[in-house]
Amino acid sequence: MADANFDAAGVDGEISASDVRLVITASSLGTVFEWYDFFIYGTLAGLIGAAFFPSDNETLQILLVWAGFAVGFGFRPLGAVLFGFLGDRLGRKYTFLVTVTLMGIATAGVGLIPSAATIGIAAPIIVLVLRVLQGLALGGEYGGAAVYVAEHAPPEKRGFYTSFIQASVVGGFVLSIAVVLGCRFVIPPEDFASWGWRVPFLLSLALLAISLWMRFKLSESPVFRAMKDAGETAQNPFVESFTYPGNKWRIFVALFGVTGSLTTIWYTAFFSSLSFLKGPMRVEPLTVELILFAVGIIAMPLYVIVGRISDRVGRKLPIVIGQALSLVLLFPAFHFIGSMANPGLEASAQSAPVVVAGPDCSYDPFADAQATPCGRLIEDLTVFGVAYDLQESPSLTLSIGDVSETIADYPAQDAPARRAALQERLTAGGYDFSLQTPGWGRIAGIVGALVMLSALSALTYGPVAALLAEMFPPRIRYSSMSIPYHIGAGYFGGFLPLIASYIIARTGNAYAGLWYTWAFMAIGLVVAIFGLKGGPPRDFEEA
Template sequence: MSASDVAATHREPTEKEIRLVIAASSAGTIFEWYDFFIYGTLAGLIGAAFFPSGNETLQILLVWAGFAVGFGFRPLGAILFGFLGDRLGRKYTFLVTVTLMGVATAGVGLIPDAATIGLAAPIIVIGFRILQGLALGGEYGGAAIYVAEHAPPEKRGFYTSFIQASVVGGFVLSIAVVLTCRALIPPEDFAAWGWRVPFLLSIILLAISLWMRLKLSESPVFQAMKAAGETASNPFVESFTFPGNKRRIFVALFGITGVLTTIWYTAFFSGLSFLRGPMRVDEGVVEWMLLVAGLIAMSFYIVVGRWSDRIGRKAPIILGGGLALILLFPVFWGMGQLANPGLAEAAERTPVVVTGQDCTPDPFAELFGREQSDCGKLLDTLTSSGVRYDLRDGERPGVTVGGEAVSLPGAWFDDGAALREGVRASLTQRGFDFSVQTPPMGNIIGIVALLLVMGMLSALTYGSVAALLSEMFPPRIRYSSMSIPYHIGAGYLGGFLPLIAGIIVARSGDIYAGLWYTWIVVAFGVVVAWFGLPGGPPRDFEER
């Protein structure tokens, strides 16, 4: 008897069972992404604890490098857990992944800082990030497929959209926990040790997730395949040898994941870094704005998922990607004007011009023992301060503000902190404001609205993806075939985005230049999706 014959005679899950499946899978996904995102939410304090440096730009780049390492191991986790999911089952595989994630996250909260154990601290952090990346590589595919294989075809986009919304939910939960801890713990104590509490809370979330997921039964599709003896012997190999699958993997990698992941991380993590960093907005205000925007945006994913059940999966992705190419730069320009209008006005009123030789910032010079040029140090200082500048050749490093020369004592270039404080003090005297910003309420509402625009673009390209990827691949190798391209795309194209964008900004001096990375990846992905995805109503793999 074939798997399709067994599936036909297998009892369909009841509405109550499906609701439990969605609730347990979504809750586990929220908790697991919370574990992964709490690192990025607390990036500033993570940097101070484990990657201390006198160079602000280098310190935050090292934090984002640690962030990227976790993403770099997601494809390996996808291969490992995809193999187990296609061989042993969906349920038990993502029980393993959520356990691994919870233990690794709690471990970060227990590591002594670099001041206590030196270089061992960042090395251990990187080790735990690797474990988190492996776990996350198996989580998404398992949860998405598990829900998709329980859902009736006409509601698959709607039901799986809760998994997509849960990814945002993990980010929102991380912010909510941080805000709660900030409210309960004095600022000095939170900076010293309180930031560890959100990591340690992962143990409680792990217990809740395991309790919920242990109530679930195996996917009916997997049960049918197992009963018919049609499970894959080597899902990884079959993913690349099954007829037409290489093309499907290519489309899934660039036309689906490349688009959704770069828009997602630009919307939330680039927005977070942009507002906290060069715009100098108060951390608590930034967290509240992202919390509100994230909570509202979660509903967008569900609306888009349900919409895709009627019009198909391709149209929302093409629409969201195309709009992102048009709106990406205007949205961030708008946030910059609203978040710190004085900085933008000062730059227009009194333009900054830098002169010198060898004027190429090298943010990793300190890390690799290289000597950065004086002009490079100066540009790095201006970039980390959110100041835009024009660059011209000159005999020696110099800065003019509105045509007036700024005094730059030679001793400043031997001390990064002295150079940073000295330059900022000089610019402050000429109308620049580097104080922590709390925008007026009208501006805050405007920023939240612009974040919601990015949230809508993300929802259009992400809301139907779990259903789409499940429908693209045959059941016997579905876990592996969808997890591999998804986590390569999300791991490298998306996970490295904060680091790559940060390097682009550091090397160019333009706080908006990092957006070009997102624009190029999305532009290529839209072309692939246009030609590679089927149009029309949703169709299961077997029906093609």
């Protein structure tokens, strides 16, 4: 096959600087808007839970929200297959016009669904259906935008040009927080909790109009046009992705050596930190959103910088460095963030450790109600974000520091009163459950640690669009790069908030969920070292 002849370096005709700017701007803004649509759900997780997944078990409520978040990611690989097929058969441009339209309509729909209190079980079901549509749309978006820009870029600037797509993912997160902050400032808190949270979802219709207007100005990728004119487009891109010589190995390396690690560190830096600060660290929500907004603004240029560096040193080196540093710095960074966000909680956990001893202390975070008194006690400690150690004992005993108390009855009914009594015990032991508003010095420390985590994400993510475009033959590039990317991002990364929250709930340790990220970074490092080609960037070459 002569696929290499169809890469940007081999297509006749120069692309003007103004055309390149339009390609990058339209593709990047469209990606910002699509990720805004996807992330607004996670940014408003608490209010989404109250509206559509209400439960007396607060841990179950937030797990259901993250399960809904994961459902959208779970359908991304199917979207990658569907829209990858269309992109390789019909063209890059029109395929991601369809994806951005589907995403905008589905997101606006979430803002129009009546709450569970109004229509019952139908509310969460409709939410999940719309999340499925969002996942399908996003499965086609990234591959389309990344391939489209890569096929317009000269080889020596491919990492730089495509890095704007990577930065746009952070841009979508920043935009989601900016819109939420703007709504909070103009809508009274009670009204925002009641109906104002719907405004950011409805705003997606305006963003959709802007994105469509810009993308309609684009022409088809020159690489695709050349393949189409030569009659070399794939007949069945999905099948060819797994039958093309050497492609199964390339997909394996892309999945486990690249996308599995880049997505887990990304979601840890932005979404796990959001949940960590709002949840166990009990930092005032507006403060958390302002912190993450500032971090996102600082982080966006880092992806472009790393992409540009990769044009000189190659794609492999920054990725491997980012994976290795993540293994070393992940846990220390979060412990530092915890000490800055709520130093009193860490001090209390050391001076007055909590120990639960009792019979049948099984705890199921997904149960609406725990079956045993010990399980209910663990549930309430989890709701408060208090770490605990578990021991066997014939009777239920709660120890807070040196004070130990046998609990004769821990009722199943009246959970608010039960938790109020437990909070009194913990407060007497030195635990502070007031919302935290760290001083400027501690906020600066938190921002610094999160920017460092974002830099690790930039190292693993910045060069990736160029790398994946160069790994696969042009005739099946849209499909071949989308499949591993969206399996990695959809399952490994998208399920991270749910799985990490579950691990934390089961262990009582606010830092235990980080082991999920650490494991994928370790796997990614090993596969990347042995599976990725080093040296300067190069166009796709036959094995």
